[in-house]
Amino acid sequence: MTDFRKLAGKDINELIPYKPGKPVKELERELGISEAIKLASNENSLGVPELAKKAVIEHLDEMNFYPYGDAFYLRRKLSSLLEVNPDRLLFGTGSNEIIELLIRTFAKKGDSILSYFPSFSVYGIIAKAAGIECKWIKVKDDFYVDFDKIKENMDEKVRIVFLANPNNPTGTYISAEQLEDFMEFVNENTIVVLDEAYVEYVDAHDFPNTFRLINKYKNLISMRTFSKAYGLAGFRVGYAIGDKEAIDMLNRVRQPFNVNMAGQIAAEAALDDKDFLRKSIKNNREGKKYLYTEFKKLGLKYVETQANFILVNVGDGEKIFNKLLREGVIVRFLGEALKEYIRVTIGTPEQNKIFIDKLNKVLGGTQ
Ligand SMILES: Cc1ncc(COP(=O)(O)O)c(C=O)c1O
Structure with missing residues (x-):
């Protein structure tokens, strides 16, 4: 029988494949909901120019x-x-x-x-x-x-x-x-x-x-x-x-x-x-400000960002990631080395608000 593992060799066997975020439509299908949001892969939330x-x-x-x-x-x-x-x-x-x-x-x-x-x-x-x-x-x-x-x-x-x-x-x-x-x-x-x-x-x-x-x-x-x-x-x-x-x-x-x-x-x-690029940068700057403010209100520590995502300490990253997923919000859990954190992509004002409301809920606050 062909032994593909052996043919690929030690280095390939030891590789851990890159795990992309779940597609929005798939999550909606699983949960039977229609308005899931994906803030997991640092994409542009304003769409395509x-x-x-x-x-x-x-x-x-x-x-x-x-x-x-x-x-x-x-x-x-x-x-x-x-x-x-x-x-x-x-x-x-x-x-x-x-x-x-x-x-x-x-x-x-x-x-x-x-x-x-x-x-x-x-x-x-x-x-x-x-x-x-x-x-x-x-x-x-x-x-x-x-x-x-x-x-x-x-x-x-x-x-x-x-x-x-x-x-x-x-x-x-x-x-x-x-x-x-x-x-x-x-x-x-x-x-x-x-x-x-x-x-x-x-x-x-x-x-x-x-x-x-x-x-x-x-x-x-x-x-x-x-x-x-x-x-x-x-x-x-x-x-x-x-x-x-x-x-x-x-x-x-x-x-x-x-x-x-x-x-x-x-x-x-x-x-x-140029207009799309300008709007993307402006949306990001404003979203970042909003999320910083909300994280502070929730008493959460975050890392100041120069990009379109924020690393935020939520205590138990995997648990919060899974709870958010069930609420229709896809963010990113980054594994053991960053186990207290989730990474969230800065979205549109509406998406940021939904994310904060759901985060508040899953952290035990009121919505
Ligand atoms: C630091 C960094 N480099 C490169 C890439 C890959 O980008 P591309 O879509 O151009 O392959 C990413 C994507 O998330 C990234 O975060």
Whole structure:
């Protein structure tokens, strides 16, 4: 009999698959309700930008063709908006694919990658599948990055350092000064990847100016996405900005038609929908303020966020997560290491209010 476990090998057997949030419709079906809300995956609660919808519909008749292999129009628009040379941009099926391309291109068996913990688990999953160790360096008690500890753990085997900034699931950030200090420390043959999936939401004044830094440090790569503030998570489009030679190497590994046609068209149109982006950022800022106030009223400690989600201490995260689920509110429980917490995506004002009412109820207060 075919032994698939044996064929896959030790590393694959040891992998714990990424667990996505439950679909809203599925929860509604299970509970027999009609108005469940999903605040679990840091998606954009304002929906899809109108200009993106319109553009995709207009181009439906072209879906018999393969997508533009080099994301021609999207690349042209983005390069002009960001004022970076087109050959410094790489597009992927979400930034998830770019993480995979980075690891496959620049890390080999016996090398390691490094990130901090807790952070985006996908770095470790992709590395392990390729037989590459991921060193997870615990954050400080306040959830901020411990650069002293990271420096202690840097050795010649570390090929890529993934720094989610802002970080998921904590919402904390690395300042310009911390990043520059680390870039001065790090060996030029170690690639530092700034995963800036939530960068559009940042309020902090001392947040790094990525464009200045990627021009200064050849080994620094920034990774961004259309999944969050641009409202296109389902279309799966992300991109990286880096040194021309780094992008050239990544392009050699990339599948020719990796970013689908609908995604390219939607992303290009979303870049024109400035109003949607503005509204998304404003909604997030106001929602954050509202949720902070309500958490304070409920006596709950939370981590101040630079992103579109908040990590909040509810005592018993798993219990509250399950109780909220039964009330039709999907949030995220993050496992043993963060067992007192849930992570909630900032929603529309209506969704935030429902979440707070239900949270109050499941915590034992009155609705
Ligand atoms: C820190 C971080 N990086 C990357 C991603 C992946 O985004 P994408 O949808 O572009 O693959 C996420 C998604 O939640 C994230 O939180």
